Amino acid sequence: MSSLALYDTLTRTTSEFIPLKAGEVGIYLCGATVQAPPHIGHVRSGVNFDILRRWLTKSGYNVTFIRNVTDIDDKILHKAVHEESPWWAVAMKYERAFTEAYAALNVLPPTYEPRATGHITQMIELMQTLIEKGAAYAPGNGDVYLEVRKLSSYLTLSRQKLDDLLPAADADETFKKDPRDFALWKAAKPGDPSWPTPWGPGRPGWHLECSAMAHQYLGEAFDIHGGGLDLIFPHHENEIAQSEAAGYGFAKRWLHNAWVTASGEKMSKSIGNSLQVHELLKSVRGIELRWYLGSAHYRSMLEFSHEALAESATGFRRIEGFLQRSVEILGTEPVPTISKAFTDAMNDDLAVPTALASISEALRAGNSAITAGDIATIKSSADEIRGALEVLGCDPFDEAFASSTAVEDIGAALDGVIQLALVQRTAARERKDFAASDQIRDGLAALGITIEDTAQGPRWSITGNGSN
RNA sequence: GGUCGGAUGGCCGAGAGGCGAGGCAAGGGACUGCAAAUCCCUCUACACGGGUUCAAAUCCCGUUCCGACCUCCA
Numbered sequence: 399m400s401s402l403a404l405y406d407t408l409t410r411t412t413s414e415f416i417p418l419k420a421g422e423v424g425i426y427l428c429g430a431t432v433q434a435p436p437h438i439g440h441v442r443s444g445v446n447f448d449i450l451r452r453w454l455t456k457s458g459y460n461v462t463f464i465r466n467v468t469d470i471d472d473k474i475l476h477k478a479v480h481e482e483s484p485w486w487a488v489a490m491k492y493e494r495a496f497t498e499a500y501a502a503l504n505v506l507p508p509t510y511e512p513r514a515t516g517h518i519t520q521m522i523e524l525m526q527t528l529i530e531k532g533a534a535y536a537p538g539n540g541d542v543y544l545e546v547r548k549l550s551s552y553l554t555l556s557r558q559k560l561d562d563l564l565p566a567a568d569a570d571e572t573f574k575k576d577p578r579d580f581a582l583w584k585a586a587k588p589g590d591p592s593w594p595t596p597w598g599p600g601r602p603g604w605h606l607e608c609s610a611m612a613h614q615y616l617g618e619a620f621d622i623h624g625g626g627l628d629l630i631f632p633h634h635e636n637e638i639a640q641s642e643a644a645g646y647g648f649a650k651r652w653l654h655n656a657w658v659t660a661s662g663e664k665m666s667k668s669i670g671n672s673l674q675v676h677e678l679l680k681s682v683r684g685i686e687l688r689w690y691l692g693s694a695h696y697r698s699m700l701e702f703s704h705e706a707l708a709e710s711a712t713g714f715r716r717i718e719g720f721l722q723r724s725v726e727i728l729g730t731e732p733v734p735t736i737s738k739a740f741t742d743a744m745n746d747d748l749a750v751p752t753a754l755a756s757i758s759e760a761l762r763a764g765n766s767a768i769t770a771g772d773i774a775t776i777k778s779s780a781d782e783i784r785g786a787l788e789v790l791g792c793d794p795f796d797e798a799f800a801s802s803t804a805v806e807d808i809g810a811a812l813d814g815v816i817q818l819a820l821v822q823r824t825a826a827r828e829r830k831d832f833a834a835s836d837q838i839r840d841g842l843a844a845l846g847i848t849i850e851d852t853a854q855g856p857r858w859s860i861t862g863n864g865s866n
Numbered sequence: 867g868g869u870c871g872g873a874u875g876g877c878c879g880a881g882a883g884g885c886g887a888g889g890c891a892a893g894g895g896a897c898u899g900c901a902a903a904u905c906c907c908u909c910u911a912c913a914c915g916g917g918u919u920c921a922a923a924u925c926c927c928g929u930u931c932c933g934a935c936c937u938c939c940a
Binding site: 437604659697 | 870890897934939
């Protein structure tokens with residue numbers, strides 16, 4: 399059995415993953431700033447790290463997974479003005495949209511999902527520590543800044559030099575000792591929400607939130623910190639600065655997922671190439687969108703196109719089709735089993751594309767076994783495929799994707815009706831009346847129901863390509 | 867200006883000195899009354915120019931093009 403190796407943005411190398419505490423893993427993932435509905439770039443991050451979490455869990459670790467919600471920030475305040483709604487109502491509205499998107503894609507809920515505004519006390523404590531240690535200062539205007547020149551480790555994650563950074567265009571540097579110092583806390587402006595602090599009323603800076611929440615739930619040092627590539631600077635750099643200046647060990651390893659791109663460019667709301675999750679879910683199922691988003695390596699850009707998504711969904715349905723046939727033949731659901739090929743791929747920095755190749759091989763073996771009537775191979779293939787799909791969060795038998803009881807009742811009734819038609823069709827075929835048999839099949843096809851004649855008799859499935 | 871990433875077949879997408887990843891699409895074949903499903907076969911690619919090497923998509927040098935970050939982006 400190979401052991402898990404993961405990439406680390408800090409060292410830019412892949413190395414064996416050794417947790418701080420045997421059998422336990424703590425992960426902090428930067429979640430959403432809830433100021434707009436989620437697009438597929440946001441949920442790709444969720445899916446990538448959900449796969450990491452599931453693989454760690456499958457590997458026997460007890461995983462504590464934190465994904466925060468940034469529910470106070472400039473963009474939320476702007477949005478509140480635009481929507482003529484209280485800032486907290488805006489935040490809640492979009493937080494729910496994210497929760498629904500994650501659920502539709504079978505992203506497991508985090509162990510804890512802290513909101514920034516629920517941790518103001520911890521942030522104030524952290525700032526007090528930083529001021530006492532001489533790392534931060536409150537110039538008297540209500541802001542609190544971190545003095546970055548005092549930190550030797552500053553910018554080691556992004557490998558930049560302080561003097562090479564472009565000066566901030568918008569910063570009011572009146573109170574800063576150095577223009578690169580960043581705000582831990584922002585003084586309240588008239589009309590903005592604020593919380594009282596020893597330095598005056600204000601609201602948290604983005605970076606401070608994550609340091610405070612990571613400390614609260616994972617302690618002074620933890621195993622993995624994750625997020626999108628675009629957070630390396632300044633967000634993660636600043637998180638390191640705050641936490642290390644406070645004396646914490648902080649994250650031992652940094653994982654960053656790459657973007658979803660469209661026409662080669664990063665998907666973003668501002669350039670208008672973003673695709674909202676709920677829009678895409680009108681054309682594919684959640685399990686199919688997840689399969690697509692998870693199919694590329696997490697550190698590779700994923701070039702989105704509707705065609706690629708549709709093709710990916712087609713491929714997934716092939717796998718599902720085999721699993722369904724295996725259930726019909728074996729009479730039982732497959733038992734999730736992890737193959738060596740899948741293990742080796744996942745242990746190699748989550749090489750999902752290589753893992754998918756192992757699924758393809760099992761699929762071919764399984765389909766051939768159906769033709770050959772090789773029950774043992776049908777079962778072993780189905781077990782292996784389901785095991786892999788489970789880790790990838792795309793197990794069709796997962797309750798998260800299961801239909802409700804009411805739907806199952808309708809399905810049973812529908813099956814009865816279609817079987818009546820198929821009996822007529824079989825009778826027509828037996829008397830070589832193919833005009834009549836094709837008429838029945840065409841009629842069902844027009845309703846989006848596809849008929850396949852197999853060695854075990856006709857079977858039907860809803861493919862949704864009907865003209866209704 | 868600084869830092870970082872990328873360019874692989876019709877398309878998506880792995881690999882990182884030698885063994886044609888895989889998928890989708892397309893073409894052919896098997897099976898079938900015809901389909902569908904499935905299986906088999908075909909389609910031998912690595913931006914460009916040098917170099918290292920017995921051997922380069924992979925390493926080195928240079929070039930072109932694309933993208934990202936540089937103080938509140940997943």
